[in-house]
Amino acid sequence: MVTNPAPRKHLVLRNANFRALWLSSTVGILGGSVTAIALPIIAAVELGASDFAVAALSGMVFLPWLLFGLPVGVIVDRHRRRPIILISLVLRVLLLATLPVAYWLGVLTTAQLFVVSFLTGLTAVYFTLAEAALIPRAVDREELIEGNGLMTGSGASADAVGRGLGGWLTSAVGASNSLLVQVAASAASFAAILRLKVDEQLPAAPGKRHIWREMGSGLRYTMSTTPLRVLLLVAALWNLGGNIVVSLLVLLVVRTLGQNGTWLGFLMAATALGGTLGGLTVKWLSDRFGSGVVWRFSMFPAAAGYALLLLMTPGWGMLPGFFGLFLTGLAISMNIVVSTSFRQRVCPPDMMGRLGSATRMVSWGMLAVASLAAGVLASTVGVRGGIVTGIVIALLAPVIASFGPLRGVRHLEDLEPEPGPAGDAPEVPCGTAVPVAFPSDPRRVRPEADRTKEAEALLDK
Known part of the structure; x- marks a missing residue:
């Protein structure tokens, strides 16, 4: 008699190591979301900072990716990742705690906000790459x-709760005091990582290989194949345009429309709610339509969602912005999941830190550039004009994805090198078999016979 197999347990239940990472990431995002709402409110309301300072402040947490992403990636590849995460969490708690203390003493300044944002952003570089x-x-x-998908979905849920909570707390107890939520969340994240039991062998000693050469190898791998280059360009353009919009949202809500922090938290939570649904449904959509299709077309509705912000008016007229940001969060979370999963599939473990750092140096570094650009735009063409500029730039991303070299790819997984004769994945980082001149049918591209020698030569350059 044929019996149906027992239903497989949920990944969070069956995998204790994933559960530890999932808990740490989720609770950390919740605390970070409160801070993301609180910091610009502190600058705009409690300290009366200029429009440029308010817009530029959100970029400080991403500036370390642009400046230090590559060397941190090498460090992450040279050491065990679990201790790196634990140390970064301790430093984050200490740094963030200085802000409410300075507020209680009456010495909090805009300069301190910038410095603490930058340094906590640096700890986030270590944490994110190691995770x-x-x-x-x-x-x-x-x-x-x-x-x-689970990490993105649950993280977006925590983001929604955190942003809604942050908007309420800034009005109830003050923006500076609400930062204590992330202090507590970082402590809880620390406790979750203590339960992580992943077997990490200490990487081989780097020998004579200099850190600058390893940084270069990571950047070359990131640019070595057409799929990785296109994914990186699309992400960079989207982050540049999209974060101009997000950086100006605080000024649009608080100063242009005259709403309080509660409405700002409500709007930002909509993005996270959409991200929750996107993270939980992306696997089904990828299986049905193909990960390449999801990656290409998800950014069009995301840009349309940003455009709805321009229709907002005070009071219930804020609802178009809520629906728009929900749509943006839904679409972009799908895009992030499929592109991140592709990079993780094709890159071997000992290159993950360098690949992640090089990728984020460019794509997340654009978030810092976007915040500075938003500050300039707010001072020159106004808040609404700056938002329109950001939307136009962001639209370049789906245009390149839809009409560029990856336009014919249904499944990004088809671009992964084939396993070797023994059935194991070849020791070639990041799909180096894909040639620079992309063929008409990318799915037919397969590893060349001498791919391993090429990869080793690339490392030694």
């Missing part, structure tokens, strides 16, 4: 989209 490098070790290769 991303551990995910492929915590789950099987075929579980990557499921795992990343």
Whole structure:
């Protein structure tokens, strides 16, 4: 008699290591979301900072990616990732705690906001790269989209709760006092990582290889294939345009429309709610339509969502912005999951730190550039004019994705090098078999015979 197999347990229940990473990431995002609402409110309301300072402040947390992303990636690849995460969490708690203390003493300044934002952003570089490098070790290769989808979905839920909570707390107890939520969240994240039991072998000693050469190798790998280059360009353009919009949202809500922090938190929570749904449904959509299709077309509705912000008016007229940001969060979370999963599939574990740092140096570095650009735009063409400029730039991303070299790819997984004769994945980082001149049918591209020698030569350059 044929019996149906027992239903498989949820990934969070069956995998203790993934559960530890998932808990740490989720609770950390909740605390970070409160801070994301509180910091610009502190600058705009409690300290009366200029429009440029309010817009530029959100970029300080991403500026370390542009300045230090590559060397931190090398450090992450040279050391065990779990201790790096723990140390970064301790430093984050200490740094953030200085802000409410300074507020209580009456000495808090805009300069301190910028410095603390920058330094906590630097700790986030270590934390994020180490966490991303551990995910492929915590789950099987075929579980990557499921795992990343769960991380994105639950993270977006926590983001929604955190932003709504942050908007309420800034009005109830003050923006500076609400930062204590992230202090507590970082402590809880620390406790979750203590339960992580991933087997990490200490990487081989780097020998005579200099850190600058390893940084260069990571950047070259990131640019070595057409798929990785296109994914990076699309992400950079979207982050540049999209974060101009997000950086100006505070000024649009608080100063142009005269609404309080509660409405700002409400709007930002809508993005996270959409991201929750996107993270939880991306696997189904990828299986049905193809990850390449999801990646290409998800950014069009996301840009349309940003455009709805321009229709907002005070009071209930804020609802178009809520629906728009919900749509943006839904679409972009899908895009992030499929592109991140592709990079994790094609890159070996000992290169994950460098690949992640090089990728984020460019794409997340654009978030810092966007905030500075938003400050300039707010001072020259106004808040609404700046938002229109950001939307136009962001639209370039889906245009390139839809009409560029990857336009014919249905499944990004088809671009992954084939396993070797023994059935194991070849030791070639990041799909180096894909040639620079992209063919008419990318799915037919397969590893060349001498791919391993080419990869080793690339490292030694």
